[in-house]
Amino acid sequence: MARTFSAEDEERLRQLHADGVSRNEIARQMGWAVGTITNHANRLGLSFDREAVRAATDARQVDLKDRRQRIQEQLLELAERSIERTQSRYLLTGFSHTGEMTAEWLQQPPARETKDLTAAAMSALARFDAKAKDDTGDEGVSEARSMLGDLGKALTAAAEQMGEGDGDSA
Incomplete structure (x- = not known):
């Protein structure tokens, strides 16, 4: 039917x-x-009307670009927080030989934690860079890529340097 x-x-x-x-x-x-x-x-x-469809498509592209920019800001904030944590006091907790909980404040995190925080910062910066590539028409993207590349290299060198001579004692 x-x-x-x-x-x-x-x-x-x-x-x-x-x-x-x-x-x-x-x-x-x-x-x-x-x-x-x-x-x-x-x-x-x-x-x-094709013009109406085109206008709707253009509006959608603007909305997506705005969302990408908000995500980029969040990724940069995550990278900054991770970097700040590598340079701030760190509460190290553990257990003594008698099984009691112990805590000690260190001037900065141990090498393993610093390495993990650095990796988190580098990952956030890599995602930021990938998002920036989506907006290749924007001004300043190549400068941002260059700056992020230099920052990534510096973070890698710092993580490697902090990893030397540390037995990850906790």
Whole structure:
């Protein structure tokens, strides 16, 4: 038995059209042929203006760019916090030979923790760099990449230097 285009289908077509969904995507979502959607859209006075679709696509790209920039800021903040933690006091906890809990404040974290924090900072910076590559049209991206590359090298050297001569005693 053939299916008919119901009032609910018309309402859904109107809503998807108002949301800026393309004709082909509406057909896919509703399970109708593109020609059927075109005929009913014309009957309802709806058009699929390419300029409107282009404007919606451009707006979506702007929204995505904004989200990437927010994520970049979070990644830089994570890198900064990790770096700060490598240079701040550290509470070392453990157990004595009698099984009692002990705690001691150190001027900076032991080498293993410093190495882990440095790796976290480098990972965040690498992700920042990858996100920056998504926005290659932006000004200053090449300078940011260069700066991040230099910072990554410096962090690697610091981690390697801190790892020397430490037996990871806790």
